[in-house]
Amino acid sequence: MNALWRVWDHFEEGFIAFLLAAMTLVTFVYVILNNLYTVFYDLAERFPAAEDFFFTIGDYVIGLAQAMTWSTALTKALFAWLIFSGLAYGVRTAGHIGVDALVKLAPRHIQRIIGIIACLFCLGYAGLLSVASFEWIQTLFIANIGAEDLGHIGIKQWHIGMIVPFGFAMVFIRFAEIFVRILRNEQTGLGLADEAAEAAKLGNEEPKQ
8 A cells, every 4th residue: 555655646757757758769769760861871872882782771761760750749749748747746746836935924823724725726726627628628539630740640639638637637636635734734835835945045055165
């Protein structure tokens, strides 16, 4: 059970790492293929006796590169997934803008009340967008339209867009966890980052000699 909780706590990290790896791999392969064929063409010019062999390989490689017209569209889709996955990750790791900086100026018992109200607003916002985006995905699912430059490999628009309700659902869950912690007096505000405090802390640190 503890292992499952650890997986859940770090779900966004693993998913984001996977998306970054996929984006890097697709881009790397595309760049390599777009430059590798010139190597074989150069070899064909240097070794006339084997030019047919090298030209054949070069033509095959450039054919693969031209067939990867979908790589840019796929990278954009993965980047969109990365953004919406990062929403929940930012909530969990307190990485968003420090919107609760003013909350920390109030007395502690007031902080808890303001934190509850702010958390309810965030839950309402995330829930509303989750429902609205899910209805949008239902429309795309019924339309069954292929994604631009990706439809020929079976990817539909709703496949890419489904990250929107998924991402906001994860944001809702993470704020729900914060709400429970506030009710249990385990924290007061939303737990978001206070950039002003961090900047002041860094400013007070003496530079290393």
